[in-house]
Amino acid sequence: MAEEQQLFKITIDGITIEVPQGTTVLNAARMIGKEVAPPAMCYYSKLEGSGGKCRTCLVEVAAGSTKDPRPMPKLVASCRTVVMDGMIVKNKTSERVIDARNGIVEYLLINHPLDCPICDQAGECHLQDLGYDHGLAGTRYEFKRRTFVREDIGPYVQLHMTRCILCYRCVYVADQLTDHRVHGILDRGDHSDISTYVSKAIDNDFSGNMIDVCPVGALTDRTYRFKNRVWFLKPMDAHRDCDKCCGKVTLWNRGDEVYRVTARKDPWGEVQEIDGKTAWICNTCRFEKKKASDWTIEGPTKIDRHSVISANHYAEKVQPPDPLNKVLFGRKPLLLMDIHEVSKVNTPDIDLSKIPGPATSTTFIDRDEAKDIEQAEAERLLINDHKELP
């Protein structure tokens, strides 16, 4: 009989959850939800060995465990720290974490160009989102930024090394998904560079997945470059029979035109699991099937990531985060009031198209009150009429 898995209790930003032994702090936070989950630029749950490089997921451990409740002296990378029973962790509630994260974002942006207005990743870039939450208005860096020439690595992928944050995700994709990796991180320190071995092309069937895992716009789709902005496109779930991959994708359409094809993403921006497997897609589906007739459309994609791409596509209900619920003792916050319940204005039973002339304040007042006003007005007119009689 299988041994019962031990559960460990962890409290993150005041919210307690029980998770299986061996779960990382980051994944425990993701189980609670977006309100407490730290950002992650290099960790990717579907790629073995990822994490531990970017330090954006740092958290404060206020108590190590029930057995040893001493706090950890330094902030730790939540993607690489496993939960201990009784652990207490602070993420958004820790000033030290926020301060460190601001510093990490500033560091990541030292060499990153301000390319957002022309970058294909704009709107779905995790660094852009982090920049909004933690970035400074200006840079304090006085030295020359690293510059690189753009490189076509294979027929479908272009590398903008200036935008790369050296997260290693694309290297893990090449290692774990393709037959033989021909690119990697060359050199060390501030000379580090993603490149192919003696300018070899990346032409493996699954190489396009590197574009999906890149958290910034360093690896871009050459078939989509500069064709459109992602927030103008309508994402649709679609599938086709494919002998190489699962064939389940997101089409990014404008009208009937398919601008790009990507794998389907989960709320963390990672490729989704479908039927128990990570739904990586092949290059044929991604780059060569750009006609709507190539696909069976399933319906609009549910975007549940907080980003500009969720504008008009946001599928989640607005819910107060848990700590707010506690303060409000189950009451609804004012933000979520039903306007019809609290205001006499805009009552749904008044059909504006049926009232004569434009709506005025009397349109919305209480019916009995309206009758009284109408009667008073009629009486006033009658008295005036009598006054005017000779």
Ligand code: SF4
């Ligand atoms: S190219 Fe993208 S995925 Fe690869 S290391 Fe750089 S940022 Fe990471």
Ligand code: FES
């Ligand atoms: S996500 Fe943890 S160090 Fe990068």
